[in-house]
Amino acid sequence: QVQLVESGGGLVQAGGSLRLSCAASGRTFSDYNMGWFRQAPGKERLFVAGISRSGDSTRYADSVKGRFTISRDNAKNTVYLQMNSLKPEDTAVYYCAADRSIVVRSRWNEYDYWGQGTQVTVSS
Numbered sequence: 001q002v003q004l005v006e007s008g009g010g011l012v013q014a015g016g017s018l019r020l021s022c023a024a025s026g027r028t029f030s031d032y033n034m035g036w037f038r039q040a041p042g043k044e045r046l047f048v049a050g051i052s053r054s055g056d057s058t059r060y061a062d063s064v065k066g067r068f069t070i071s072r073d074n075a076k077n078t079v080y081l082q083m084n085s086l087k088p089e090d091t092a093v094y095y096c097a098a099d100r101s102i103v104v105r106s107r108w109n110e111y112d113y114w115g116q117g118t119q120v121t122v123s124s
Contacts, residue, residue, distance in 0.1 A: 002026040002098045002113040009118030012086055020081040022096030022115055029077040033099045036081045037108055038092035049081060050104035059104050086122045093117040
């Protein structure tokens with residue numbers, strides 16, 4: 001089992017920045033690719049960004065490329081999502097997730113473990 005706890009969400013004005021953190025415990029953190037997903041009310045859970053076990057490979061949804069950056073610190077068992085130039089359409093609950101596959105995947109049902117989520121609200 002892997003336990004994941006997100007933090008760093010909040011209310012920010014459009015154009016602002018937030019940094020989300022996800023702290024992992026349980027199994028060996030570096031055995032897992034990590035992903036960030038988001039879900040707006042009444043909508044499906046969507047992939048935002050993913051990072052490989054070592055951190056040398058990342059992928060992003062087109063909607064966040066150039067604005068968001070995913071990173072990880074395996075010594076601290078933590079994955080981050082730096083979000084810049086935020087837009088109202090970025091408003092959602094953000095979840096981190098862990099996956100033991102070889103490649104960084106983008107479908108929510110391919111991830112094995114999930115955090116409880118953190119709310120991000122961007123006002124216009």
